[in-house]
Amino acid sequence: MNSDLPAPLIDFAYRADLDILVSRWGHQPDPHELPAVYQQMCEAAVDQQARFWLQDIRRRTLNDPGTTEWLLNKFFPEMARRLNGRLYVAYLVGPALHESIINRPGYVSAEAYDDKPFAISFFGDEGAAIRWLQIQQTDKVGS
Template identity: 85%
Template sequence: MNSDIPAPLLDFSYRADLDILVSRWAYQPDPHELPAAYRQMCEAAVRDQARFWLQDIRRRTLNDPGTTNWLLNKFFPEMANRLGGRLYIAYLVGPALHESIVSHPGYVSAEAYDDKPFATSFFNDEGAAIRWLQIQQTDKVRT
């Protein structure tokens, strides 16, 4: 095996039984890798008409502020529009990254997204993240 070939950044799978697009990040990406990764995510979501996403970012160690701003102000609203309904993103994070995210001065809780075309929430337990997405699915008729 050639060690010069990087591992894929993202692994996607659509869980039809749960109606959830699962994306697992393999490593902490350089910010220049993110646009292509999010294009892949967009293609997968549109293909499967998936508005409920589980993003496993436990292998990531930091959030790029520029990317976060772009996600919240451009990518997520555009994806909700493309998918024809509210987008829900559950982030599965490791303890250090979770602490970094929630202690950041710009952190916004899930309730603050009530008037947005998307909602995000952070979890350190995959079962809790999936349960949150399933609860949101019960409301998908309204949104």
């Protein structure tokens, strides 16, 4: 095995036991790579009718503001429509990226998504992220 090969950009796995689509990012993507990756994510979610997502972005170092705007205004609302219910996304982030995200102008907390067709939240611990998704499953299954 050649250890010089870069990690795959993203790995998807649907956890049927948890009803969670898990996406683990292998490295920081170039913004031009993202449309194809999000199309793959869309297909995986639609195939499983998965409205609860764990996005492990701990290997990423920054968020592209244009991509973030597109996710919040187009992709997540469209995914909720295609999945026939509210979409819940738990982001698992490293400390530096988490600080960057929450200190960015325009950052809004999870509560600010109450009137949106999706909810997102950020976590430094995978167990806490999964627990949040499970609480959403039991509290808001039909939402």
